[in-house]
Amino acid sequence: MSTPVPSLELNDGHRIPAVGLGTAGMRRDAGVQAIVSALRGGYRLLDTALRYRNEREVGEALAASVVPRDEVVVTTKLRGRHHGADAARRGLELSLANLGLDRIDLYLIHWPLPRIDRYVETWRSMIAMRDEGLIRSIGVSNFTPTHLDRLERETGVVPAVNQVELHPHLPQRGQREYHAAHGIVTESWSPLGRGRVLRDHPVITDIAARHGVTPTQTVLRWHHELGSVVIPKSRNPQRQRENLDLFAFSLDDDEVAAISALETGRRLWWSNPDRHHEF
Numbered sequence: 263m264s265t266p267v268p269s270l271e272l273n274d275g276h277r278i279p280a281v282g283l284g285t286a287g288m289r290r291d292a293g294v295q296a297i298v299s300a301l302r303g304g305y306r307l308l309d310t311a312l313r314y315r316n317e318r319e320v321g322e323a324l325a326a327s328v329v330p331r332d333e334v335v336v337t338t339k340l341r342g343r344h345h346g347a348d349a350a351r352r353g354l355e356l357s358l359a360n361l362g363l364d365r366i367d368l369y370l371i372h373w374p375l376p377r378i379d380r381y382v383e384t385w386r387s388m389i390a391m392r393d394e395g396l397i398r399s400i401g402v403s404n405f406t407p408t409h410l411d412r413l414e415r416e417t418g419v420v421p422a423v424n425q426v427e428l429h430p431h432l433p434q435r436g437q438r439e440y441h442a443a444h445g446i447v448t449e450s451w452s453p454l455g456r457g458r459v460l461r462d463h464p465v466i467t468d469i470a471a472r473h474g475v476t477p478t479q480t481v482l483r484w485h486h487e488l489g490s491v492v493i494p495k496s497r498n499p500q501r502q503r504e505n506l507d508l509f510a511f512s513l514d515d516d517e518v519a520a521i522s523a524l525e526t527g528r529r530l531w532w533s534n535p536d537r538h539h540e541f
């Protein structure tokens with residue numbers, strides 16, 4: 263039995279678990295089974311997006327699981343084609359129908375898309391839908407401090423969460439400092455950097471050996487020490503449990519600094535928020 267997963271308080275008073283399951287690519291029956299297995303193993307935060315085309319699978323897994331609906335924080339995201347006041351409402355309705363739910367617990371604008379410049383009106387629509395009870399907490403993803411400043415200046419409402427690319431190669435120091443100063447919880451996407459490079463790095467394997475944990479647990483615990491929520495993806499029940507079991511050890515300041523020093527500044531793909539476009 264692993265140590266319980268702590269939760270973090272959001273600026274709207276709600277809480278989210280420090281570890282969730284990334285579900286991108288989990289589709290069809292195998293996808294449902296992977297999500298059911300995560301819920302059985304103790305996950306209480308699920309991360310999907312309309313764009314992943316697996317909201318139905320997430321809904322099916324929730325319905326099939328014995329875990330009470332209210333214990334799970336379901337996150338989904340508004341895609342590019344739903345930027346704009348009316349379109350945002352259509353996007354939410356589509357996600358609710360796909361998931362088979364009457365409320366989204368955490369709804370994020372997936373990308374800011376500054377070229378089409380509709381994220382402020384989209385945000386106003388999200389605020390209204392939250393006030394109607396269709397969404398519990400509202401947040402964003404891939405927003406830089408410039409985009410976040412504008413939301414606050416023009417609407418007075420600060421996102422509860424900003425989900426950004428964050429891993430030891432991209433520790434996002436400035437972005438995290440901005441979040442801390444404005445009461446925004448940071449959520450790390452691709453927290454493992456998606457591959458073997460980090461798992462095999464001697465800085466990480468040495469720290470892992472010192473604590474008797476795996477390299478993956480070391481990287482995930484580093485995120486926790488930085489104050490960030492993690493959503494690692496694994497389809498494998500054993501690795502899912504491993505990724506949740508982060509709370510019986512901790513890293514000291516020197517270990518955190520050594521991992522942060524692996525920064526290369528390189529993003530995993532063409533994911534610069536000022537330029538990335540998605541529909």
Ligand SMILES: NC(=O)c1ccc[n+]([C@@H]2O[C@H](COP(=O)([O-])OP(=O)(O)OC[C@H]3O[C@@H](n4cnc5c(N)ncnc54)[C@H](OP(=O)(O)O)[C@@H]3O)[C@@H](O)[C@H]2O)c1
Nearest residue numbers: 284285286309451452453454455456478494495496497501
């Ligand atoms: N907001 C955004 O724009 C955005 C963008 C990208 C991703 N995301 C979210 O972030 C989530 C996670 O990101 P990601 O899927 O890109 O990458 P990731 O979580 O960094 O890495 C996933 C990879 O690591 C492997 N893995 C997981 N746990 C492991 C362990 N304990 N030991 C060894 N290997 C392990 C998985 O393989 P196995 O399945 O074989 O275990 C998978 O290949 C996504 O699912 C999605 O929900 C959001």
